Structure formats: structure tokens, C-alpha cells
Amino acid sequence: GRDVSxxxxxxxxxxxxxxHTSAEFEVVRTIKERACYLSINPQKDEALETEKVQYTLPDGSTLDVGPARFRAPELLFQPDLVG
Structure with a gap:
């Protein structure tokens, strides 16, 4: 899980x-848990205009999360993505 985060x-x-900070890393972990998903066909999703999801950060600002939502979990199946 930590590697995916x-x-x-x-x-x-x-x-x-x-x-950068450890508190911000916890925000990333929460985004992972709430917004990420495993794509049945990642190549197809890459080719499509993927919809961005707005995530509200603890300070009230928003972050648009795009293809990272399905790219990050791909690390479980393709560990070489991070070298």
C-alpha cells in the first residue's frame, strides 16, 4: 500500500x-483510498479522455485527480513502473 501511495x-x-510533509503524505493516502481504482483495461483508459475527480483537501481547496487514479494501482501489477 505504501508503495502505491x-x-x-x-x-x-x-x-x-x-x-512533501508527512501530513501531506497522509492526504495522498486518503486520496488513494477514496479516488483510486483498478482499471479493467488501462490501455483503453489511457486512450480515452479520462474524467477528473475533484478531491477536497483539508484546507478547503480542491485538487483535480486525473489518470493518476488508475495509474497508481497499476504498480501492483507492474512494479517496474518505479524502477
């Missing part, structure tokens, strides 16, 4: 979000 944090950084 770390990978999600990396993907969210690529989408423009910035999480």
Missing part, C-alpha cells in the same frame, strides 16, 4: 500538485 504522490506531482 508513494507512486500516487509522484503522479500527482506530475499533474501539478505538491506533497
Amino acid at each position: 508513494r507512486y500516487l504522490r509522484l503522479l500527482l506531482r506530475k499533474e501539478g500538485a505538491d506533497f
